[in-house]
Each structure stands twice: as structure tokens, then as C-alpha cells.
Amino acid sequence: MAFAFARMNDSAYRVDTISRLAQWRIDNFGSSSYRKSDPFLIGKYLVVEKNRNLFIKLFPVIPKPARDRDNININNNININPPIASFNIRVISSLGGRKTLVHPEVKDKQLRSGEGFVWALDVQLTGRFIIDLEFLDLKTASSNGGESRSIWSEALTQNNTHSTTLSSVGRMLSESIHTDIIICASDGTIGAHRAVLAARSPVFHSMFSHNLKEKEMSAININDMSLEACQAFLSYIYSNIKHQDFINHRLDLLRAADKYDVSDLKDACEESLIEDIDTKNVLERLQSASMYRLPTLKISCIQYLVKFGKIFDISDEFNAFIQSGDRDLIGEVVNEILSAWKGF
The missing domain is CATH 3.30.710.10 (Potassium Channel Kv1.1; Chain A)
Incomplete structure (x- = not known):
């Protein structure tokens, strides 16, 4: 499956990603009735559309070479299979405190170009808010009708083991x-x-x-x-x-x-541990990263907690970590928090 990368020149349209998590920060929706994100690393578009209600849409972007190939070879049965996604999505608003709207978990939703997932919110949102999208799985359908397979399932461990x-x-x-x-x-x-x-x-x-x-x-x-x-x-x-x-x-x-x-x-x-960081395992993985000298995993865990705001979701667990964790590691996390606050 081909993936698209976000353009990094306009923060208003950029989606930040880490592991299987994507966040789009909308600082001021204003009077605009439509806003479309850049394509992001996991390979999808987010669209916010506002008429009377607020609509959040998620659909895949087909890479341009594949689109061109389809146009040229329209009779050659070339098939760009839509991905099948399982994910959690929520909207976090900063107005009146930290207010969170959560959509029920989406399981095995086939996302077609331009007609994927749609969430109509019946709550009026203005000003700053965050769209938080956490993929549980992302599958690609087989072109020959076989079973769909997760893009994360076997990439690390198969190598050449069938030789x-x-x-x-x-x-x-x-x-x-x-x-x-x-x-x-x-x-x-x-x-x-x-x-x-x-x-x-x-x-x-x-x-x-x-x-x-x-x-x-x-x-x-x-x-x-x-x-x-x-x-x-x-x-x-x-x-x-x-x-x-x-x-x-x-x-x-x-x-x-x-x-x-x-x-x-x-x-x-x-x-592999970087791929599926979530609120249940992030503190354990942070400590493992420190213990076994894994700098990329450590940075990913700290970013997940601080940059992506997941520290608010596990405040009790984080307080326990502060009380009993490694002092140097706690210092790194706290310094990251302070830096984030300074830039807020």
C-alpha cells in the first residue's frame, strides 16, 4: 500500500503522527465552512466540513502515479483496493476546560476514496480543537480476493525466513x-x-x-x-x-x-514497540526504553505523552510513575512538559 506524506509548510493543514496515532490541531475554524488536511503518513485525509453541523471525514488518498495508471489502463482491471481500518477517533476542545467528544470504536471499516468514514457532530465547536485518531489496525485487501492482511502484521519478523x-x-x-x-x-x-x-x-x-x-x-x-x-x-x-x-x-x-x-x-x-504505543503501555515502554538504552522508543513515548497530550488520559498512572520511577527519566519527561508549556 502506498502512503502519502504531509507537506510541512503550513501548520494549519498538517497532521502530526506518531506510531499509529494522528492528530490534527485546528487553532481557529472561524467562518470557514470547509477545511482539508494534507495527506499524512498513515496514508489518509481528514476533512472538517461545517454547515449547520460539524462533519469530520476520513478517507484514503490514492497516490498520483496509481491514479494516472488507472486512467491510462482503464480496461486492464487494475484495482486499487481500499484499506480496511479499525480506529478510535475523538475531538478535544480547549474551550471551557478540556472537553472531549468520543466516537464509538470503529471496526473493519472499508475506506474508499472520497467516501470513507463520516462523523457528524451535533455539538457546536468554535475556536481551538484537536482531532485525535488512533488506528487499532489497518488492512489491505488482496487483489485476488484472498484474505486481507494488516500492514503492521509481519513486516519485522518475516525477512527471508521462507528460503x-x-x-x-x-x-x-x-x-x-x-x-x-x-x-x-x-x-x-x-x-x-x-x-x-x-x-x-x-x-x-x-x-x-x-x-x-x-x-x-x-x-x-x-x-x-x-x-x-x-x-x-x-x-x-x-x-x-x-x-x-x-x-x-x-x-x-x-x-x-x-x-x-x-x-x-x-x-x-x-x-515493533514503537508501532503500537498506547495509553495502557506507554509508561512501561518508556521505562524499558530507558533501561535498555533505546533512544528512539524513549523519544516516541515522551512525545506520545507530552506533544500528543496523552498524559491527561493517564493522570493517575503518571502520578504513580512520578512517585516511583527513575529520577533521571522523570526529569526528562518533566523538562519536556515544561518546554511544551513555554511554547503553548
Whole structure:
């Protein structure tokens, strides 16, 4: 699916995005009856239209090359499939305090160009307000009639894992072919291969190259991981991890990647954790970002809290974080808050 990028020269029409969240700040609607945002990174338009009521519309923008191709090859059955979106949308007004209007969650809504989602508000809004759009999922329909697939589902973990060579390496683990080392998790054991582990991790390589107990005992204790999480870790190392296993165990995988210096896994975890930041997990991920030195994730979490105003939605949780969190990390967040207030 092709995505459009916002023009950054006019803040009145720019949509700011982070992770799966988009916000459009309208400072003064005034007497204008129609306002259309620039296309933004997740690939959609927001439109505000005002007659008697206020209408908020969301629809996809088809990239110009695709439009031109359709016009030229109108009889060639070229199909630009409309996306299928699940999202939460709300309007936050600054007049009379922080007033929020929330639309019921939208599930699997097909968005066609020019005729996507429409929300008619029966409340009069003037002055400054924010349209807050949080995608839960975004799918593209298959051109051959097959099942639609999420654009976020498998990008990080598939790579080239279907090649013959990597499939064979994966079978070595799943079928315990000539294993020569035992991994002892907190609630079970898994057979593995020294050569594979050493090739993927400098820490494992060091264990097997020196007179450490793991070299003599032919066993490695990873008792801070469950058997399921350890299986996911090894599956990643052997390049046959399933996407859902990766998602389910991301924080365990991040800890293991840091402990055993598997840098590509650490990068994959950071990128994945950035993708679906929300109010339920942002503080946990902020602390993980600080603990495991993940600067991009940390910046994304702080922006989500401060720039996008989500700190107001979790005030109780944030107060608890202030009381018990890392002092340096709290200082960074507070400094960001103060900077935002100065620019308000």
C-alpha cells in the first residue's frame, strides 16, 4: 500500500503522527465552512466540513502515479483496493476546560476514496480543537480476493525466513536435529546447537570459547525466561519465529537481546514497540526504553505523552510513575512538559 506524506509548510493543514496515532490541531475554524488536511503518513485525509453541523471525514488518498495508471489502463482491471481500518477517533476542545467528544470504536471499516468514514457532530465547536485518531489496525485487501492482511502484521519478523536454507536451520531447532547444548528455562528445557548460538551472539560465543561452566556442562541456564519466551528467543535466532510469538514476548525478547547482545533482535523489538504505543503501555515502554538504552522508543513515548497530550488520559498512572520511577527519566519527561508549556 502506498502512503502519502504531509507537506510541512503550513501548520494549519498538517497532521502530526506518531506510531499509529494522528492528530490534527485546528487553532481557529472561524467562518470557514470547509477545511482539508494534507495527506499524512498513515496514508489518509481528514476533512472538517461545517454547515449547520460539524462533519469530520476520513478517507484514503490514492497516490498520483496509481491514479494516472488507472486512467491510462482503464480496461486492464487494475484495482486499487481500499484499506480496511479499525480506529478510535475523538475531538478535544480547549474551550471551557478540556472537553472531549468520543466516537464509538470503529471496526473493519472499508475506506474508499472520497467516501470513507463520516462523523457528524451535533455539538457546536468554535475556536481551538484537536482531532485525535488512533488506528487499532489497518488492512489491505488482496487483489485476488484472498484474505486481507494488516500492514503492521509481519513486516519485522518475516525477512527471508521462507528460503530453503533458513527453513532447514529452523528445522534443526524444531525437530531437535543433532542438538549439542541444553537451554534450561524457568519451567523446562530446549535442545539447541552451539554453532548457531555462537554465530548469532557474542555472549554465547564467549561462553563456548572459554573454560566456563557452560562449556563443560553442555547446558545454559536462562532461568529468568519462561519456556515459551525462551522458545521464541531461540526461534528468532534460528530465523523461524512466528509473528504472533514475537508480539507476545517482545519485552522478554528485548531483555534477552540486551543480555546476549543480539543487536538485530534488539532493533526489531524497539521498532515493533514503537508501532503500537498506547495509553495502557506507554509508561512501561518508556521505562524499558530507558533501561535498555533505546533512544528512539524513549523519544516516541515522551512525545506520545507530552506533544500528543496523552498524559491527561493517564493522570493517575503518571502520578504513580512520578512517585516511583527513575529520577533521571522523570526529569526528562518533566523538562519536556515544561518546554511544551513555554511554547503553548
